[in-house]
Amino acid sequence: MVIAVIAKVTPEIAKVPKMEQVISAGCAAHGILLAAHALGxxxxxxxxxxxxxxxxxxxxxxxxxxxxxxxxxxxxxGGRHKPVPQHTIADFVERWD
Structure with a gap:
C-alpha cells in the first residue's frame, strides 16, 4: 500500500504560514510511520x-x-531481520548538574 501525504496549503489563512501547514503534514506522516511500526x-x-x-x-x-x-x-x-539492539535510557540521556 502507498499512502500519499499531502499538505493542502491554504494561503488565505494568514494565521498559519505555508511552511507550518507543510510541516504539519510532515508530522502527520511521521505519526503514520510510528503507528505502522507499533503495529508490526x-x-x-x-x-x-x-x-x-x-x-x-x-x-x-x-x-x-x-x-x-x-x-x-x-x-x-518478510524475510529475516536484524534483531533490534536493546538500550537503556542511560545510553542516550545524561544528567547535567
Whole structure:
C-alpha cells in the first residue's frame, strides 16, 4: 500500500504560514510511520521526483499551492531481520548538574 501525504496549503489563512501547514503534514506522516511500526508493519517514507511530477500532481487533483510531503510505503515484513539492539535510557540521556 502507498499512502500519499499531502499538505493542502491554504494561503488565505494568514494565521498559519505555508511552511507550518507543510510541516504539519510532515508530522502527520511521521505519526503514520510510528503507528505502522507499533503495529508490526514495515513502512518507508519516500518523496523524490514523483512528488513534483505534473502527471502525479494532476492524478492526485492537487492545487498549485499543495505539496506532496511523502509517499509512505506500507507492508508486512518478510524475510529475516536484524534483531533490534536493546538500550537503556542511560545510553542516550545524561544528567547535567
Amino acid at each position: 508493519l514495515g513502512a518507508m517514507w519516500r518523496s523524490g521526483k514523483y512528488a513534483f511530477d505534473p502527471v502525479v500532481r494532476k492524478g492526485l487533483s492537487l492545487d498549485e499551492d499543495d505539496e506532496v510531503v511523502a509517499f509512505i510505503y506500507l507492508g508486512t515484513l
